Amino acid sequence: MLNKLHVLSYIISSYMTPIGFILGFGFILSAPIIAPMFAGFGLVGAAAYSSGLATIGGGSLLAGGAGMAGGTTVLTAIGALIASIF
DSSP: OOHHHHHHHHHHHHHHHHHHHHHHHHHHHHHHGGGGGOOOOOOOOOHHHHHHHHHHTTOTTTTTTTTHHHHHHHHHHHHHHHHHHH
């Protein structure tokens, strides 16, 4: 019985690890797409990207938030969480 469970867990982990890697890595690379969704109205390009990351990070550094670095960290953590689930 133990052998069958070991084989089953190996099969599941061998399929889920690449899926988790692809999803997690894809989520990290999608930051330029996700960040502008959180930007203020009327911002485009680099301003929308910067504003979106700062919003996700809890606000600007001057306002007491984590800024763009915090936004990048949050998006990376979400990608890592998704990768760890799969």
